Amino acid sequence: MPNQTHAKFVLRTSLTSPFGRKVRIAADVLGLADRIEIELATTVDENDTLRQQNPLGKMPCLLLEDGTPIFDSRVIIEFLQEIAGSHQLIPASGVGRYRALTRATLADGIADAALLIVYETRYRPPMPPEHSARWLAHQRGKIERALATFERAPPDPAHTDIVSISLSCALGYLDWRKPVEWRSQHPKLVKWLVRFTEHTPFYARSRPEDVK
Numbered sequence: 540m541p542n543q544t545h546a547k548f549v550l551r552t553s554l555t556s557p558f559g560r561k562v563r564i565a566a567d568v569l570g571l572a573d574r575i576e577i578e579l580a581t582t583v584d585e586n587d588t589l590r591q592q593n594p595l596g597k598m599p600c601l602l603l604e605d606g607t608p609i610f611d612s613r614v615i616i617e618f619l620q621e622i623a624g625s626h627q628l629i630p631a632s633g634v635g636r637y638r639a640l641t642r643a644t645l646a647d648g649i650a651d652a653a654l655l656i657v658y659e660t661r662y663r664p665p666m667p668p669e670h671s672a673r674w675l676a677h678q679r680g681k682i683e684r685a686l687a688t689f690e691r692a693p694p695d696p697a698h699t700d701i702v703s704i705s706l707s708c709a710l711g712y713l714d715w716r717k718p719v720e721w722r723s724q725h726p727k728l729v730k731w732l733v734r735f736t737e738h739t740p741f742y743a744r745s746r747p748e749d750v751k
């Protein structure tokens with residue numbers, strides 16, 4: 540891979556994607572935002588070049604200057620951290636690294652399950668107008684167990700890392716799409732999100748609700 544020290548990148552994402560939001564926040568925290576141009580992507584459009592860039596048709600996808608695609612959000616954040624010469628978001632090694640990555644995966648699982656609930660409506664034929672109750676309960680179970688785990692041990696709100704970025708974006712997605720009502724049952728997480736938002740101002744500036 541050519542030297543990336545001064546390179547510019549293209550980020551294929553929508554502004555409402557919780558996973559794209561993770562990357563946008565990470566880029567801001569790492570001081571790389573002005574080297575990343577956002578090119579909006581639409582996952583339902585089969586003519587969108589996203590499907591050539593990432594055959595899975597998922598966003599976010601980062602493009603290097605030579606067109607090399609990098610995905611998924613966690614891999615992009617690893618890449619951005621490396622070119623920033625930082626270990627702020629993901630520890631370099633040791634148990635701390637794998638603990639952070641595991642907790643970040645748990646937080647991403649909330650957004651994954653929430654998306655699958657939203658997609659169940661989007662992709663289901665309109666007639667007969669039936670939801671698959673078992674499928675929805677299966678996804679809600681994942682969300683509830685993951686939220687309960689974070690409620691017992693929220694991250695440090697004064698530390699912006701892969702865990703807090705992933706969790707804040709997952710909670711932001713729950714607030715926006717409302718596949719479950721999470722706030723009444725998770726007072727510690729509600730408090731955590733307020734404090735995280737104060738500590739990481741770009742979080743508020745990247746809200747999907749504000750996207751026109």
Ligand SMILES: N[C@@H](CCC(=O)N[C@@H](CS)C(=O)NCC(=O)O)C(=O)O
Binds near residue numbers: 556558559597611647
């Ligand atoms: N593990 C992936 C998940 C990405 C993902 O699911 N993105 C959604 C949008 S928020 C998507 O592209 N969905 C389209 C599809 O699944 O076809 C990541 O962390 O980037």
